[in-house]
Amino acid sequence: MVDQRPGYMSPGFRTPGERVHQKNSRAAVVRRRKVVAVLALVLIAAIAVVTAFWWPGFARPEPEPLPDVTVTAAPPTPTADAEPLPEGATDFVSAMPDSALALVRGEPAENAEWVEGAGAVEAWDVPYTDGSDGGEQVALTAGQWVDADEAAEAHTAILDSVAEPTVEGDVTVGGETVGPYAVSPGEAAGTSVVTWRNDTAVFQATGPDQLVQDFYETFPM
Template sequence: MVDQRPGYMSPGFRTPGDKVHQRKSRAATVRRRKIGVVVALVVIAAVAVVTAFVWPGFARQGADPQPDVTVTAAPPTPTAEPVDLPGDATAFLSAMPGSVLQLVRLEPAEDTELVEDADAVEAWAVTYGDGSTGGEQVELRAGQWADADAAEQVHSALLAAAGDTSADGDVLVDGEVVGTYALTTGSPAGTSVVTWRNGTAVFEVRGPDRLVQDFYQAFPL
């Protein structure tokens, strides 16, 4: 028997209004879930962008690699003054630079051996040093001959006397080969000799290994 009391509804009974309310509640829940998913995706995307392009910048580094920077030290410069050349110095002697890297020209002297025994037009022995007492020095011999053939003969004789060659190559001036150079082991140990020819001029420098090689590379003749 159904209870006919006013306002009474059986437990299993649902009015049309209840059904509408349930559908609205489910729709609101679905919308909230969709909004939550969208917000989460936006947050994830923002984090990915910040990580890739701002910190630590993996994507930016991959797309635009930064070039390696090589810092090259400035060449050493002298702290002493070169010795003045005599007022009657020849053009060849005057061409000997006042300084090479940290070394300055000291008192030049005539190389009588190259003049008397090798028929040089003129030849000079020039010491280059850092100007300090007991400091590093190199000894330069520089001579000039009447023609390239005579200079080549002297160059070959100096090379033979210097010993075994450890490196050699062409001497270039404005891209043109004007002679050759050779690096040999000097005596005592720890020293080297570089001998080279530039046209009618022949040069030989002796001194500590690395210093001699740097001196040759920087020498302008």
């Protein structure tokens, strides 16, 4: 039975005003919690941004590697003039360039050994020097044969007359192999001999190790 006494309220009973007050209180608590959560997220985001930019290496992209820069030195240029070709020079000897690297062509002289002993149609000793007394020099011998087969046979014999090659390879012109080349130790310390064939022509250059190899790489025949 419910007590009907004036002013009596049964346990658990709430007046409309109290119920409204409770709802408002709960709503205020929820709003405060939401505000606190939002503020916390903002604070975390701010800390992350600051850390990313100020903490060494944190969240920063790796810098792009700098491109390799290759500095190519200017090719050496001669400081002397080439010797004039002999009167009535053949097309073969006239094809010998005026210079190679910083070396200039000296006066060509006929080489009888390759003509009489190796069957060359013509052969020449052509010195290349820096133009100074006692300066750098490469001694070149060049010969021309009737055909590639005779030139190949002569090349083998000429190569057999020097020390065993330490480097061998192919001579290519326009991507086509036209003969072999070989680098052999020279008779004097610190010198090398490069022997190569270009179709019907055979060449042999002797000089200081690196110089004569660079000479071969530069020589256009």
